[in-house]
Amino acid sequence: MRELQERILREGKNLGNGILKVDGFINHQVDPALMDACGKELALRFKDVGATKVLTAEISGIAPAVTTALHLELPVVYARKHKPITMPDQVFLTLSPSHTKGRMVELIVSPEYLGHGERVLIIDDFLATGATILGLVRLAQTAGSTLVGIGALIEKTFEGGRAALSHLGVPIESLAQIVSMEGDQIKFAVE
Amino acid sequence: MRELQERILREGKNLGNGILKVDGFINHQVDPALMDACGKELALRFKDVGATKVLTAEISGIAPAVTTALHLELPVVYARKHKPITMPDQVFLTLSPSHTKGRMVELIVSPEYLGHGERVLIIDDFLATGATILGLVRLAQTAGSTLVGIGALIEKTFEGGRAALSHLGVPIESLAQIVSMEGDQIKFAVE
Numbered sequence: 001m002r003e004l005q006e007r008i009l010r011e012g013k014n015l016g017n018g019i020l021k022v023d024g025f026i027n028h029q030v031d032p033a034l035m036d037a038c039g040k041e042l043a044l045r046f047k048d049v050g051a052t053k054v055l056t057a058e059i060s061g062i063a064p065a066v067t068t069a070l071h072l073e074l075p076v077v078y079a080r081k082h083k084p085i086t087m088p089d090q091v092f093l094t095l096s097p098s099h100t101k102g103r104m105v106e107l108i109v110s111p112e113y114l115g116h117g118e119r120v121l122i123i124d125d126f127l128a129t130g131a132t133i134l135g136l137v138r139l140a141q142t143a144g145s146t147l148v149g150i151g152a153l154i155e156k157t158f159e160g161g162r163a164a165l166s167h168l169g170v171p172i173e174s175l176a177q178i179v180s181m182e183g184d185q186i187k188f189a190v191e
Numbered sequence: 192m193r194e195l196q197e198r199i200l201r202e203g204k205n206l207g208n209g210i211l212k213v214d215g216f217i218n219h220q221v222d223p224a225l226m227d228a229c230g231k232e233l234a235l236r237f238k239d240v241g242a243t244k245v246l247t248a249e250i251s252g253i254a255p256a257v258t259t260a261l262h263l264e265l266p267v268v269y270a271r272k273h274k275p276i277t278m279p280d281q282v283f284l285t286l287s288p289s290h291t292k293g294r295m296v297e298l299i300v301s302p303e304y305l306g307h308g309e310r311v312l313i314i315d316d317f318l319a320t321g322a323t324i325l326g327l328v329r330l331a332q333t334a335g336s337t338l339v340g341i342g343a344l345i346e347k348t349f350e351g352g353r354a355a356l357s358h359l360g361v362p363i364e365s366l367a368q369i370v371s372m373e374g375d376q377i378k379f380a381v382e
Binding site for chain 2: 015019021023024025027028029030031032033035036058059062063066067069070073074075076077078080082084085086087101109110112113
């Protein structure tokens with residue numbers, strides 16, 4: 001998606017060690033118009049998978065998941081990292097390694113909002129190693145839902161996430177594919 | 192706002208101790224169409240305050256803040272509760288008591304995205320005691336920004352937040368005003 005790639009080139013920062021800083025329009029400050037355009041594009045790409053629910057992880061997944069779900073006219077569930085007091089005692093919980101935190105984090109979903117018969121589309125900001133998304137997949141599977149697709153704003157192809165998810169046999173879409181972050185460069189796949 | 196009030200009456204749960212569970216459409220599962228309608232209404236109410244930026248707190252503030260900002264055509268900044276590695280060493284940080292966590296949480300904003308000359312509209316899911324919003328106000332003031340308005344989806348008038356914020360002299364808007372949660376009832380202010 002040209003608009004997102006251009007924004008990454010203009011404002012993204014390669015901090016080294018594969019860390020891409022997009023805090024100016026996705027991860028701390030959010031550009032709602034860009035998020036809406038990305039959501040519209042992801043909704044278009046997944047319009048035929050028959051999703052009944054969008055699943056994401058707090059925190060940075062929320063904005064793209066909400067705009068995607070808005071265009072698909074579906075509810076979104078965001079997995080929580082801390083169990084709030086409003087959640088029942090019995091929950092779906094999995095552990096997932098956090099690249100930016102350097103430790104395991106919990107991903108928690110209430111059985112009230114994810115269950116048998118749901119057809120789940122996972123949307124997140126990044127597809128890197130695929131670890132967070134695999135955590136969401138485990139939650140969906142444990143809930144008895146069927147995974148129907150995986151979408152991300154930005155894919156770092158050199159971290160292997162797509163290969164780690166390929167056994168799931170569902171369409172995987174990303175709007176900007178970064179193939180290399182050598183030095184201070186950011187190189188995209190040729191579309 | 193009738194649509195939000197009706198949804199609260201239909202699906203909200205009074206858990207006692209003033210805790211309103213709206214996990215089915217705001218706080219865990221999100222109804223994007225409802226969030227968009229709420230954002231449109233908040234944008235309408237604040238169209239003349241001259242805001243240049245919307246400020247909220249992760250996590251539950253993100254969806255309504257993004258939809259409000261979308262309709263106002265403004266960027267959103269969400270204060271983080273944990274400093275990510277992409278943030279500079281020097282940040283704006285304040286402590287705020289969390290009602291649902293029973294402890295103080297940090298609210299952190301990078302000086303990169305909030306500074307002198309900004310006119311800040313604060314949007315959050317709840318206006319209860321006003322403590323989180325006062326934390327966001329301190330961040331905006333420390334950054335040298337000017338506060339121009341405060342908006343929330345749901346106000347619990349019996350927790351006194353509006354009074355705690357009145358000295359700020361800015362318009363305060365909420366889309367559903369709950370005046371009492373005695374027993375298992377949820378009573379709204381008469382519009």
